[in-house]
Amino acid sequence: FFGKRAKYPRFKSRKKSRRSAEYTTSGFRFRAGRLTLAKMADPLAIVWSRPLPEGATPSTVTVSQDAAGRWFVSMLCDDTVTLAPPTTSAVGIDAGITSLVTLSTGEKIANPRHERRDRARLAKAQRELSRKARGDGANRARARRKVARVHARIADRRRDFLHKLTTRLVRENQTVVIEDLSVRNMVKNHTLARAVSDAAWSDLRSMLEYKSAWYGRELVVVDRFFPSSKLCGACGTIRAKLPLNVREWTCECGAVHDRDVNAAKNILAAGLAVSVWGAGVRPQRESSRTGQPAVKQKTPRREP
Known part of the structure:
Protein backbone atom coordinates (compact mmCIF):
# COMPACT_ATOMS: atom_id res chain seq x y z
CA PHE A 1 0.00 0.00 0.00
CA PHE A 2 2.72 2.47 0.95
CA GLY A 3 4.68 1.45 -2.15
CA LYS A 4 1.66 2.41 -4.32
CA ARG A 5 1.30 -1.21 -5.51
CA ALA A 6 -1.99 -2.08 -3.78
CA LYS A 7 -5.24 -0.55 -2.67
CA TYR A 8 -6.07 0.42 0.88
CA PRO A 9 -6.02 -2.75 3.06
CA ARG A 10 -9.40 -4.18 3.96
CA PHE A 11 -10.53 -4.94 7.47
CA LYS A 12 -10.22 -8.63 8.33
CA SER A 13 -13.24 -9.65 10.35
CA ARG A 14 -12.67 -12.11 13.18
CA LYS A 15 -16.08 -13.62 12.43
CA LYS A 16 -15.16 -14.68 8.90
CA SER A 17 -11.43 -15.40 8.96
CA ARG A 18 -9.63 -18.13 10.88
CA ARG A 19 -9.43 -17.43 14.61
CA SER A 20 -6.70 -18.87 16.79
CA ALA A 21 -5.17 -18.62 20.26
CA GLU A 22 -1.75 -19.88 21.34
CA TYR A 23 -0.95 -21.22 24.80
CA THR A 24 2.54 -21.70 26.19
CA THR A 25 3.48 -24.17 28.91
CA SER A 26 2.04 -21.96 31.65
CA GLY A 27 -1.34 -21.73 29.92
CA PHE A 28 -2.31 -25.39 29.68
CA ARG A 29 -1.99 -28.74 31.45
CA PHE A 30 -1.51 -32.01 29.59
CA ARG A 31 -1.74 -35.15 31.72
CA ALA A 32 -2.61 -38.73 30.82
CA GLY A 33 -3.59 -37.72 27.30
CA ARG A 34 -6.06 -35.05 28.46
CA LEU A 35 -5.67 -31.35 27.71
CA THR A 36 -6.91 -28.61 30.03
CA LEU A 37 -6.54 -24.97 29.04
CA ALA A 38 -6.14 -22.02 31.38
CA LYS A 39 -9.29 -20.95 33.27
CA MET A 40 -11.03 -24.23 32.40
CA ALA A 41 -12.26 -26.63 35.07
CA ASP A 42 -12.64 -29.69 32.82
CA PRO A 43 -10.38 -31.02 30.05
CA LEU A 44 -11.33 -30.58 26.42
CA ALA A 45 -13.28 -33.31 24.65
CA ILE A 46 -10.87 -34.06 21.79
CA VAL A 47 -11.05 -36.58 18.96
CA TRP A 48 -7.36 -37.27 18.31
CA SER A 49 -6.20 -37.61 14.71
CA ARG A 50 -3.11 -39.51 15.90
CA PRO A 51 -1.32 -40.12 19.20
CA LEU A 52 1.57 -37.95 20.30
CA PRO A 53 5.07 -39.39 19.87
CA GLU A 54 6.08 -41.64 22.72
CA GLY A 55 7.63 -39.64 25.54
CA ALA A 56 6.94 -36.30 23.86
CA THR A 57 5.74 -33.33 25.91
CA PRO A 58 3.95 -30.47 24.11
CA SER A 59 5.56 -27.07 24.54
CA THR A 60 2.92 -24.99 22.75
CA VAL A 61 -0.79 -25.56 22.13
CA THR A 62 -2.69 -23.69 19.43
CA VAL A 63 -6.50 -23.68 19.39
CA SER A 64 -8.10 -22.47 16.16
CA GLN A 65 -11.49 -22.28 14.47
CA ASP A 66 -11.88 -22.37 10.69
CA ALA A 67 -14.52 -20.65 8.55
CA ALA A 68 -16.75 -23.73 8.73
CA GLY A 69 -16.97 -23.40 12.52
CA ARG A 70 -14.79 -26.42 13.32
CA TRP A 71 -12.35 -26.27 16.25
CA PHE A 72 -8.82 -27.69 16.05
CA VAL A 73 -6.03 -28.21 18.57
CA SER A 74 -2.43 -28.53 17.41
CA MET A 75 0.49 -29.33 19.71
CA LEU A 76 4.13 -28.46 19.18
CA CYS A 77 6.57 -31.09 20.44
CA ASP A 78 9.97 -32.55 19.54
CA ASP A 79 9.95 -35.62 17.32
CA THR A 80 12.33 -37.38 14.93
CA VAL A 81 11.05 -39.02 11.77
CA THR A 82 12.44 -42.51 11.24
CA LEU A 83 14.08 -42.96 7.84
CA ALA A 84 12.37 -45.46 5.58
CA PRO A 85 14.27 -48.64 4.65
CA PRO A 86 16.41 -48.04 1.55
CA THR A 87 15.23 -49.43 -1.77
CA THR A 88 16.58 -49.51 -5.32
CA SER A 89 13.38 -48.63 -7.17
Missing part, protein backbone atom coordinates in the same frame (compact mmCIF):
# COMPACT_ATOMS: atom_id res chain seq x y z
CA ALA A 90 12.77 -45.31 -8.90
CA VAL A 91 9.67 -43.83 -10.49
CA GLY A 92 8.88 -41.05 -12.92
CA ILE A 93 5.63 -39.11 -12.49
CA ASP A 94 3.68 -37.32 -15.19
CA ALA A 95 0.88 -35.13 -13.81
CA GLY A 96 -2.37 -34.76 -15.71
CA ILE A 97 -6.05 -33.99 -15.42
CA THR A 98 -7.82 -37.17 -16.58
CA SER A 99 -5.25 -39.24 -14.73
CA LEU A 100 -3.94 -37.26 -11.77
CA VAL A 101 -0.57 -38.97 -12.10
CA THR A 102 0.81 -41.51 -14.54
CA LEU A 103 3.77 -43.55 -13.31
CA SER A 104 6.67 -44.80 -15.41
CA THR A 105 5.58 -48.32 -14.46
CA GLY A 106 2.48 -47.82 -16.62
CA GLU A 107 0.09 -47.35 -13.68
CA LYS A 108 -2.45 -44.57 -14.01
CA ILE A 109 -4.09 -43.09 -10.92
CA ALA A 110 -7.42 -41.49 -11.76
CA ASN A 111 -8.19 -37.92 -10.77
CA PRO A 112 -10.92 -38.00 -8.06
CA ARG A 113 -12.16 -34.53 -9.15
CA HIS A 114 -13.37 -33.65 -5.67
CA GLU A 115 -14.57 -30.17 -6.64
CA ARG A 116 -16.63 -31.48 -9.56
CA ARG A 117 -18.34 -34.10 -7.39
CA ASP A 118 -19.55 -31.40 -4.97
CA ARG A 119 -20.06 -28.65 -7.55
CA ALA A 120 -23.87 -28.84 -7.50
CA ARG A 121 -23.96 -28.74 -3.70
CA LEU A 122 -21.55 -25.79 -3.64
CA ALA A 123 -23.53 -23.88 -6.28
CA LYS A 124 -26.76 -24.36 -4.32
CA ALA A 125 -25.16 -23.12 -1.08
CA GLN A 126 -23.69 -20.10 -2.87
CA ARG A 127 -27.07 -19.22 -4.40
CA GLU A 128 -28.68 -19.34 -0.98
CA LEU A 129 -25.94 -17.09 0.39
CA SER A 130 -26.36 -14.57 -2.44
CA ARG A 131 -30.05 -14.16 -1.57
CA LYS A 132 -29.31 -13.18 2.03
CA ALA A 133 -29.07 -9.49 2.85
CA ARG A 134 -25.58 -8.26 3.61
CA GLY A 135 -24.83 -7.49 7.21
CA ASP A 136 -24.43 -9.28 10.52
CA GLY A 137 -27.72 -11.17 10.38
CA ALA A 138 -27.98 -14.72 11.66
CA ASN A 139 -29.46 -16.01 8.40
CA ARG A 140 -26.51 -14.80 6.35
CA ALA A 141 -24.06 -16.19 8.91
CA ARG A 142 -25.69 -19.63 8.67
CA ALA A 143 -25.63 -19.51 4.88
CA ARG A 144 -21.97 -18.46 4.91
CA ARG A 145 -21.04 -21.37 7.20
CA LYS A 146 -22.88 -23.75 4.89
CA VAL A 147 -20.74 -22.61 1.95
CA ALA A 148 -17.62 -22.89 4.10
CA ARG A 149 -18.53 -26.47 5.09
CA VAL A 150 -18.79 -27.51 1.44
CA HIS A 151 -15.40 -25.94 0.70
CA ALA A 152 -13.93 -27.66 3.78
CA ARG A 153 -15.32 -31.03 2.65
CA ILE A 154 -13.70 -30.63 -0.77
CA ALA A 155 -10.36 -29.51 0.66
CA ASP A 156 -10.27 -32.26 3.30
CA ARG A 157 -10.95 -35.04 0.81
CA ARG A 158 -8.41 -33.67 -1.64
CA ARG A 159 -5.74 -33.33 1.05
CA ASP A 160 -6.41 -36.83 2.38
CA PHE A 161 -6.08 -38.35 -1.11
CA LEU A 162 -2.84 -36.49 -1.84
CA HIS A 163 -1.32 -37.48 1.51
CA LYS A 164 -2.02 -41.18 0.91
CA LEU A 165 -0.71 -41.01 -2.65
CA THR A 166 2.51 -39.13 -1.87
CA THR A 167 3.29 -41.27 1.18
CA ARG A 168 2.96 -44.41 -0.92
CA LEU A 169 5.20 -43.05 -3.70
CA VAL A 170 7.91 -41.92 -1.27
CA ARG A 171 7.91 -45.14 0.77
CA GLU A 172 8.06 -47.43 -2.27
CA ASN A 173 10.77 -45.58 -4.24
CA GLN A 174 14.24 -44.33 -3.43
CA THR A 175 14.19 -41.77 -6.26
CA VAL A 176 11.10 -39.85 -7.33
CA VAL A 177 11.26 -37.77 -10.51
CA ILE A 178 8.65 -35.12 -11.34
CA GLU A 179 8.29 -32.34 -13.88
CA ASP A 180 8.51 -28.66 -13.00
CA LEU A 181 5.04 -27.39 -13.91
CA SER A 182 4.14 -23.71 -14.11
CA VAL A 183 0.75 -23.95 -12.42
CA ARG A 184 0.46 -20.16 -12.12
CA ASN A 185 0.51 -19.83 -15.90
CA MET A 186 -1.77 -22.81 -16.44
CA VAL A 187 -4.61 -21.36 -14.40
CA LYS A 188 -4.65 -18.35 -16.74
CA ASN A 189 -6.24 -20.66 -19.29
CA HIS A 190 -9.92 -20.16 -18.45
CA THR A 191 -10.85 -23.47 -20.09
CA LEU A 192 -8.59 -25.54 -17.83
CA ALA A 193 -8.23 -23.28 -14.78
CA ARG A 194 -10.91 -25.03 -12.72
CA ALA A 195 -9.62 -28.52 -13.47
CA VAL A 196 -6.00 -27.51 -12.84
CA SER A 197 -6.90 -25.96 -9.48
CA ASP A 198 -8.88 -29.04 -8.48
CA ALA A 199 -5.93 -31.31 -9.32
CA ALA A 200 -3.74 -29.40 -6.80
CA TRP A 201 -0.41 -30.17 -8.46
CA SER A 202 1.38 -27.62 -6.27
CA ASP A 203 0.22 -29.43 -3.12
CA LEU A 204 1.32 -32.74 -4.65
CA ARG A 205 4.81 -31.42 -5.28
CA SER A 206 5.06 -29.79 -1.85
CA MET A 207 4.15 -33.05 -0.11
CA LEU A 208 6.68 -35.00 -2.18
CA GLU A 209 9.37 -32.46 -1.27
CA TYR A 210 9.08 -32.57 2.50
CA LYS A 211 8.26 -36.28 2.71
CA SER A 212 11.32 -37.13 0.62
CA ALA A 213 13.43 -35.14 3.07
CA TRP A 214 11.73 -36.87 6.02
CA TYR A 215 12.25 -40.44 4.84
CA GLY A 216 15.68 -40.04 3.21
CA ARG A 217 14.53 -40.17 -0.40
CA GLU A 218 15.74 -38.21 -3.41
CA LEU A 219 13.38 -35.94 -5.34
CA VAL A 220 14.51 -34.85 -8.79
CA VAL A 221 12.67 -32.09 -10.67
CA VAL A 222 13.02 -32.07 -14.46
CA ASP A 223 12.98 -28.72 -16.22
CA ARG A 224 9.57 -27.63 -17.56
CA PHE A 225 10.94 -27.22 -21.11
CA PHE A 226 11.99 -30.87 -21.32
CA PRO A 227 9.88 -32.39 -24.18
CA SER A 228 8.72 -35.41 -22.20
CA SER A 229 5.52 -36.04 -24.20
CA LYS A 230 6.95 -35.47 -27.70
CA LEU A 231 10.17 -37.43 -27.15
CA CYS A 232 10.18 -41.03 -28.37
CA GLY A 233 11.48 -43.24 -25.58
CA ALA A 234 12.70 -45.84 -28.10
CA CYS A 235 14.74 -43.88 -30.65
CA GLY A 236 14.96 -40.39 -29.14
CA THR A 237 13.17 -38.61 -31.95
CA ILE A 238 11.27 -35.46 -30.95
CA ARG A 239 7.91 -35.03 -32.63
CA ALA A 240 7.28 -31.56 -34.02
CA LYS A 241 3.68 -31.21 -32.83
CA LEU A 242 1.56 -33.21 -30.42
CA PRO A 243 -1.86 -31.64 -29.62
CA LEU A 244 -3.46 -32.35 -26.25
CA ASN A 245 -6.27 -34.38 -27.83
CA VAL A 246 -3.75 -36.94 -29.16
CA ARG A 247 -3.42 -39.50 -26.36
CA GLU A 248 -1.58 -42.17 -28.38
CA TRP A 249 0.90 -41.73 -31.20
CA THR A 250 3.25 -43.76 -33.39
CA CYS A 251 6.87 -42.76 -33.94
CA GLU A 252 8.73 -43.04 -37.25
CA CYS A 253 10.63 -45.98 -35.79
CA GLY A 254 7.36 -47.88 -35.41
CA ALA A 255 7.04 -47.58 -31.64
CA VAL A 256 3.50 -46.95 -30.40
CA HIS A 257 3.35 -44.69 -27.33
CA ASP A 258 0.71 -43.88 -24.79
CA ARG A 259 1.21 -40.15 -24.34
CA ASP A 260 1.24 -40.11 -20.53
CA VAL A 261 3.17 -43.35 -19.98
CA ASN A 262 5.82 -42.30 -22.50
CA ALA A 263 6.16 -38.93 -20.78
CA ALA A 264 6.57 -40.57 -17.37
CA LYS A 265 9.28 -42.90 -18.72
CA ASN A 266 11.14 -39.99 -20.30
CA ILE A 267 10.90 -37.99 -17.09
CA LEU A 268 12.35 -40.93 -15.16
CA ALA A 269 15.24 -41.33 -17.65
CA ALA A 270 16.07 -37.62 -17.49
CA GLY A 271 15.88 -37.62 -13.70
CA LEU A 272 18.16 -40.63 -13.34
CA ALA A 273 20.70 -38.97 -15.63
CA VAL A 274 20.70 -35.98 -13.32
CA SER A 275 20.91 -38.13 -10.20
CA VAL A 276 23.75 -40.36 -11.45
CA TRP A 277 25.85 -38.02 -13.56
CA GLY A 278 24.91 -34.68 -12.05
CA ALA A 279 24.63 -33.08 -15.48
CA GLY A 280 22.59 -29.92 -15.78
CA VAL A 281 21.82 -29.56 -12.09
CA ARG A 282 20.85 -26.29 -10.45
CA PRO A 283 19.39 -25.57 -7.01
CA GLN A 284 15.62 -25.73 -6.72
CA ARG A 285 13.38 -23.62 -4.50
CA GLU A 286 13.62 -24.67 -0.88
CA SER A 287 10.75 -26.35 0.83
CA SER A 288 9.22 -24.20 3.56
CA ARG A 289 9.00 -27.22 5.87
CA THR A 290 12.42 -28.79 5.47
CA GLY A 291 14.63 -25.98 4.18
CA GLN A 292 16.34 -28.55 1.96
CA PRO A 293 16.27 -28.03 -1.82
CA ALA A 294 15.47 -30.82 -4.23
CA VAL A 295 17.53 -31.41 -7.38
CA LYS A 296 16.38 -29.76 -10.57
CA GLN A 297 17.51 -30.38 -14.14
CA LYS A 298 18.20 -27.50 -16.45
CA THR A 299 17.63 -28.47 -20.08
CA PRO A 300 19.01 -26.03 -22.65
CA ARG A 301 16.45 -24.74 -25.12
CA ARG A 302 16.80 -25.75 -28.75
CA GLU A 303 17.75 -22.98 -31.14
CA PRO A 304 15.08 -22.29 -33.81
Whole structure:
Protein backbone atom coordinates (compact mmCIF):
# COMPACT_ATOMS: atom_id res chain seq x y z
CA PHE A 1 0.00 0.00 0.00
CA PHE A 2 2.72 2.47 0.95
CA GLY A 3 4.68 1.45 -2.15
CA LYS A 4 1.66 2.41 -4.32
CA ARG A 5 1.30 -1.21 -5.51
CA ALA A 6 -1.99 -2.08 -3.78
CA LYS A 7 -5.24 -0.55 -2.67
CA TYR A 8 -6.07 0.42 0.88
CA PRO A 9 -6.02 -2.75 3.06
CA ARG A 10 -9.40 -4.18 3.96
CA PHE A 11 -10.53 -4.94 7.47
CA LYS A 12 -10.22 -8.63 8.33
CA SER A 13 -13.24 -9.65 10.35
CA ARG A 14 -12.67 -12.11 13.18
CA LYS A 15 -16.08 -13.62 12.43
CA LYS A 16 -15.16 -14.68 8.90
CA SER A 17 -11.43 -15.40 8.96
CA ARG A 18 -9.63 -18.13 10.88
CA ARG A 19 -9.43 -17.43 14.61
CA SER A 20 -6.70 -18.87 16.79
CA ALA A 21 -5.17 -18.62 20.26
CA GLU A 22 -1.75 -19.88 21.34
CA TYR A 23 -0.95 -21.22 24.80
CA THR A 24 2.54 -21.70 26.19
CA THR A 25 3.48 -24.17 28.91
CA SER A 26 2.04 -21.96 31.65
CA GLY A 27 -1.34 -21.73 29.92
CA PHE A 28 -2.31 -25.39 29.68
CA ARG A 29 -1.99 -28.74 31.45
CA PHE A 30 -1.51 -32.01 29.59
CA ARG A 31 -1.74 -35.15 31.72
CA ALA A 32 -2.61 -38.73 30.82
CA GLY A 33 -3.59 -37.72 27.30
CA ARG A 34 -6.06 -35.05 28.46
CA LEU A 35 -5.67 -31.35 27.71
CA THR A 36 -6.91 -28.61 30.03
CA LEU A 37 -6.54 -24.97 29.04
CA ALA A 38 -6.14 -22.02 31.38
CA LYS A 39 -9.29 -20.95 33.27
CA MET A 40 -11.03 -24.23 32.40
CA ALA A 41 -12.26 -26.63 35.07
CA ASP A 42 -12.64 -29.69 32.82
CA PRO A 43 -10.38 -31.02 30.05
CA LEU A 44 -11.33 -30.58 26.42
CA ALA A 45 -13.28 -33.31 24.65
CA ILE A 46 -10.87 -34.06 21.79
CA VAL A 47 -11.05 -36.58 18.96
CA TRP A 48 -7.36 -37.27 18.31
CA SER A 49 -6.20 -37.61 14.71
CA ARG A 50 -3.11 -39.51 15.90
CA PRO A 51 -1.32 -40.12 19.20
CA LEU A 52 1.57 -37.95 20.30
CA PRO A 53 5.07 -39.39 19.87
CA GLU A 54 6.08 -41.64 22.72
CA GLY A 55 7.63 -39.64 25.54
CA ALA A 56 6.94 -36.30 23.86
CA THR A 57 5.74 -33.33 25.91
CA PRO A 58 3.95 -30.47 24.11
CA SER A 59 5.56 -27.07 24.54
CA THR A 60 2.92 -24.99 22.75
CA VAL A 61 -0.79 -25.56 22.13
CA THR A 62 -2.69 -23.69 19.43
CA VAL A 63 -6.50 -23.68 19.39
CA SER A 64 -8.10 -22.47 16.16
CA GLN A 65 -11.49 -22.28 14.47
CA ASP A 66 -11.88 -22.37 10.69
CA ALA A 67 -14.52 -20.65 8.55
CA ALA A 68 -16.75 -23.73 8.73
CA GLY A 69 -16.97 -23.40 12.52
CA ARG A 70 -14.79 -26.42 13.32
CA TRP A 71 -12.35 -26.27 16.25
CA PHE A 72 -8.82 -27.69 16.05
CA VAL A 73 -6.03 -28.21 18.57
CA SER A 74 -2.43 -28.53 17.41
CA MET A 75 0.49 -29.33 19.71
CA LEU A 76 4.13 -28.46 19.18
CA CYS A 77 6.57 -31.09 20.44
CA ASP A 78 9.97 -32.55 19.54
CA ASP A 79 9.95 -35.62 17.32
CA THR A 80 12.33 -37.38 14.93
CA VAL A 81 11.05 -39.02 11.77
CA THR A 82 12.44 -42.51 11.24
CA LEU A 83 14.08 -42.96 7.84
CA ALA A 84 12.37 -45.46 5.58
CA PRO A 85 14.27 -48.64 4.65
CA PRO A 86 16.41 -48.04 1.55
CA THR A 87 15.23 -49.43 -1.77
CA THR A 88 16.58 -49.51 -5.32
CA SER A 89 13.38 -48.63 -7.17
CA ALA A 90 12.77 -45.31 -8.90
CA VAL A 91 9.67 -43.83 -10.49
CA GLY A 92 8.88 -41.05 -12.92
CA ILE A 93 5.63 -39.11 -12.49
CA ASP A 94 3.68 -37.32 -15.19
CA ALA A 95 0.88 -35.13 -13.81
CA GLY A 96 -2.37 -34.76 -15.71
CA ILE A 97 -6.05 -33.99 -15.42
CA THR A 98 -7.82 -37.17 -16.58
CA SER A 99 -5.25 -39.24 -14.73
CA LEU A 100 -3.94 -37.26 -11.77
CA VAL A 101 -0.57 -38.97 -12.10
CA THR A 102 0.81 -41.51 -14.54
CA LEU A 103 3.77 -43.55 -13.31
CA SER A 104 6.67 -44.80 -15.41
CA THR A 105 5.58 -48.32 -14.46
CA GLY A 106 2.48 -47.82 -16.62
CA GLU A 107 0.09 -47.35 -13.68
CA LYS A 108 -2.45 -44.57 -14.01
CA ILE A 109 -4.09 -43.09 -10.92
CA ALA A 110 -7.42 -41.49 -11.76
CA ASN A 111 -8.19 -37.92 -10.77
CA PRO A 112 -10.92 -38.00 -8.06
CA ARG A 113 -12.16 -34.53 -9.15
CA HIS A 114 -13.37 -33.65 -5.67
CA GLU A 115 -14.57 -30.17 -6.64
CA ARG A 116 -16.63 -31.48 -9.56
CA ARG A 117 -18.34 -34.10 -7.39
CA ASP A 118 -19.55 -31.40 -4.97
CA ARG A 119 -20.06 -28.65 -7.55
CA ALA A 120 -23.87 -28.84 -7.50
CA ARG A 121 -23.96 -28.74 -3.70
CA LEU A 122 -21.55 -25.79 -3.64
CA ALA A 123 -23.53 -23.88 -6.28
CA LYS A 124 -26.76 -24.36 -4.32
CA ALA A 125 -25.16 -23.12 -1.08
CA GLN A 126 -23.69 -20.10 -2.87
CA ARG A 127 -27.07 -19.22 -4.40
CA GLU A 128 -28.68 -19.34 -0.98
CA LEU A 129 -25.94 -17.09 0.39
CA SER A 130 -26.36 -14.57 -2.44
CA ARG A 131 -30.05 -14.16 -1.57
CA LYS A 132 -29.31 -13.18 2.03
CA ALA A 133 -29.07 -9.49 2.85
CA ARG A 134 -25.58 -8.26 3.61
CA GLY A 135 -24.83 -7.49 7.21
CA ASP A 136 -24.43 -9.28 10.52
CA GLY A 137 -27.72 -11.17 10.38
CA ALA A 138 -27.98 -14.72 11.66
CA ASN A 139 -29.46 -16.01 8.40
CA ARG A 140 -26.51 -14.80 6.35
CA ALA A 141 -24.06 -16.19 8.91
CA ARG A 142 -25.69 -19.63 8.67
CA ALA A 143 -25.63 -19.51 4.88
CA ARG A 144 -21.97 -18.46 4.91
CA ARG A 145 -21.04 -21.37 7.20
CA LYS A 146 -22.88 -23.75 4.89
CA VAL A 147 -20.74 -22.61 1.95
CA ALA A 148 -17.62 -22.89 4.10
CA ARG A 149 -18.53 -26.47 5.09
CA VAL A 150 -18.79 -27.51 1.44
CA HIS A 151 -15.40 -25.94 0.70
CA ALA A 152 -13.93 -27.66 3.78
CA ARG A 153 -15.32 -31.03 2.65
CA ILE A 154 -13.70 -30.63 -0.77
CA ALA A 155 -10.36 -29.51 0.66
CA ASP A 156 -10.27 -32.26 3.30
CA ARG A 157 -10.95 -35.04 0.81
CA ARG A 158 -8.41 -33.67 -1.64
CA ARG A 159 -5.74 -33.33 1.05
CA ASP A 160 -6.41 -36.83 2.38
CA PHE A 161 -6.08 -38.35 -1.11
CA LEU A 162 -2.84 -36.49 -1.84
CA HIS A 163 -1.32 -37.48 1.51
CA LYS A 164 -2.02 -41.18 0.91
CA LEU A 165 -0.71 -41.01 -2.65
CA THR A 166 2.51 -39.13 -1.87
CA THR A 167 3.29 -41.27 1.18
CA ARG A 168 2.96 -44.41 -0.92
CA LEU A 169 5.20 -43.05 -3.70
CA VAL A 170 7.91 -41.92 -1.27
CA ARG A 171 7.91 -45.14 0.77
CA GLU A 172 8.06 -47.43 -2.27
CA ASN A 173 10.77 -45.58 -4.24
CA GLN A 174 14.24 -44.33 -3.43
CA THR A 175 14.19 -41.77 -6.26
CA VAL A 176 11.10 -39.85 -7.33
CA VAL A 177 11.26 -37.77 -10.51
CA ILE A 178 8.65 -35.12 -11.34
CA GLU A 179 8.29 -32.34 -13.88
CA ASP A 180 8.51 -28.66 -13.00
CA LEU A 181 5.04 -27.39 -13.91
CA SER A 182 4.14 -23.71 -14.11
CA VAL A 183 0.75 -23.95 -12.42
CA ARG A 184 0.46 -20.16 -12.12
CA ASN A 185 0.51 -19.83 -15.90
CA MET A 186 -1.77 -22.81 -16.44
CA VAL A 187 -4.61 -21.36 -14.40
CA LYS A 188 -4.65 -18.35 -16.74
CA ASN A 189 -6.24 -20.66 -19.29
CA HIS A 190 -9.92 -20.16 -18.45
CA THR A 191 -10.85 -23.47 -20.09
CA LEU A 192 -8.59 -25.54 -17.83
CA ALA A 193 -8.23 -23.28 -14.78
CA ARG A 194 -10.91 -25.03 -12.72
CA ALA A 195 -9.62 -28.52 -13.47
CA VAL A 196 -6.00 -27.51 -12.84
CA SER A 197 -6.90 -25.96 -9.48
CA ASP A 198 -8.88 -29.04 -8.48
CA ALA A 199 -5.93 -31.31 -9.32
CA ALA A 200 -3.74 -29.40 -6.80
CA TRP A 201 -0.41 -30.17 -8.46
CA SER A 202 1.38 -27.62 -6.27
CA ASP A 203 0.22 -29.43 -3.12
CA LEU A 204 1.32 -32.74 -4.65
CA ARG A 205 4.81 -31.42 -5.28
CA SER A 206 5.06 -29.79 -1.85
CA MET A 207 4.15 -33.05 -0.11
CA LEU A 208 6.68 -35.00 -2.18
CA GLU A 209 9.37 -32.46 -1.27
CA TYR A 210 9.08 -32.57 2.50
CA LYS A 211 8.26 -36.28 2.71
CA SER A 212 11.32 -37.13 0.62
CA ALA A 213 13.43 -35.14 3.07
CA TRP A 214 11.73 -36.87 6.02
CA TYR A 215 12.25 -40.44 4.84
CA GLY A 216 15.68 -40.04 3.21
CA ARG A 217 14.53 -40.17 -0.40
CA GLU A 218 15.74 -38.21 -3.41
CA LEU A 219 13.38 -35.94 -5.34
CA VAL A 220 14.51 -34.85 -8.79
CA VAL A 221 12.67 -32.09 -10.67
CA VAL A 222 13.02 -32.07 -14.46
CA ASP A 223 12.98 -28.72 -16.22
CA ARG A 224 9.57 -27.63 -17.56
CA PHE A 225 10.94 -27.22 -21.11
CA PHE A 226 11.99 -30.87 -21.32
CA PRO A 227 9.88 -32.39 -24.18
CA SER A 228 8.72 -35.41 -22.20
CA SER A 229 5.52 -36.04 -24.20
CA LYS A 230 6.95 -35.47 -27.70
CA LEU A 231 10.17 -37.43 -27.15
CA CYS A 232 10.18 -41.03 -28.37
CA GLY A 233 11.48 -43.24 -25.58
CA ALA A 234 12.70 -45.84 -28.10
CA CYS A 235 14.74 -43.88 -30.65
CA GLY A 236 14.96 -40.39 -29.14
CA THR A 237 13.17 -38.61 -31.95
CA ILE A 238 11.27 -35.46 -30.95
CA ARG A 239 7.91 -35.03 -32.63
CA ALA A 240 7.28 -31.56 -34.02
CA LYS A 241 3.68 -31.21 -32.83
CA LEU A 242 1.56 -33.21 -30.42
CA PRO A 243 -1.86 -31.64 -29.62
CA LEU A 244 -3.46 -32.35 -26.25
CA ASN A 245 -6.27 -34.38 -27.83
CA VAL A 246 -3.75 -36.94 -29.16
CA ARG A 247 -3.42 -39.50 -26.36
CA GLU A 248 -1.58 -42.17 -28.38
CA TRP A 249 0.90 -41.73 -31.20
CA THR A 250 3.25 -43.76 -33.39
CA CYS A 251 6.87 -42.76 -33.94
CA GLU A 252 8.73 -43.04 -37.25
CA CYS A 253 10.63 -45.98 -35.79
CA GLY A 254 7.36 -47.88 -35.41
CA ALA A 255 7.04 -47.58 -31.64
CA VAL A 256 3.50 -46.95 -30.40
CA HIS A 257 3.35 -44.69 -27.33
CA ASP A 258 0.71 -43.88 -24.79
CA ARG A 259 1.21 -40.15 -24.34
CA ASP A 260 1.24 -40.11 -20.53
CA VAL A 261 3.17 -43.35 -19.98
CA ASN A 262 5.82 -42.30 -22.50
CA ALA A 263 6.16 -38.93 -20.78
CA ALA A 264 6.57 -40.57 -17.37
CA LYS A 265 9.28 -42.90 -18.72
CA ASN A 266 11.14 -39.99 -20.30
CA ILE A 267 10.90 -37.99 -17.09
CA LEU A 268 12.35 -40.93 -15.16
CA ALA A 269 15.24 -41.33 -17.65
CA ALA A 270 16.07 -37.62 -17.49
CA GLY A 271 15.88 -37.62 -13.70
CA LEU A 272 18.16 -40.63 -13.34
CA ALA A 273 20.70 -38.97 -15.63
CA VAL A 274 20.70 -35.98 -13.32
CA SER A 275 20.91 -38.13 -10.20
CA VAL A 276 23.75 -40.36 -11.45
CA TRP A 277 25.85 -38.02 -13.56
CA GLY A 278 24.91 -34.68 -12.05
CA ALA A 279 24.63 -33.08 -15.48
CA GLY A 280 22.59 -29.92 -15.78
CA VAL A 281 21.82 -29.56 -12.09
CA ARG A 282 20.85 -26.29 -10.45
CA PRO A 283 19.39 -25.57 -7.01
CA GLN A 284 15.62 -25.73 -6.72
CA ARG A 285 13.38 -23.62 -4.50
CA GLU A 286 13.62 -24.67 -0.88
CA SER A 287 10.75 -26.35 0.83
CA SER A 288 9.22 -24.20 3.56
CA ARG A 289 9.00 -27.22 5.87
CA THR A 290 12.42 -28.79 5.47
CA GLY A 291 14.63 -25.98 4.18
CA GLN A 292 16.34 -28.55 1.96
CA PRO A 293 16.27 -28.03 -1.82
CA ALA A 294 15.47 -30.82 -4.23
CA VAL A 295 17.53 -31.41 -7.38
CA LYS A 296 16.38 -29.76 -10.57
CA GLN A 297 17.51 -30.38 -14.14
CA LYS A 298 18.20 -27.50 -16.45
CA THR A 299 17.63 -28.47 -20.08
CA PRO A 300 19.01 -26.03 -22.65
CA ARG A 301 16.45 -24.74 -25.12
CA ARG A 302 16.80 -25.75 -28.75
CA GLU A 303 17.75 -22.98 -31.14
CA PRO A 304 15.08 -22.29 -33.81
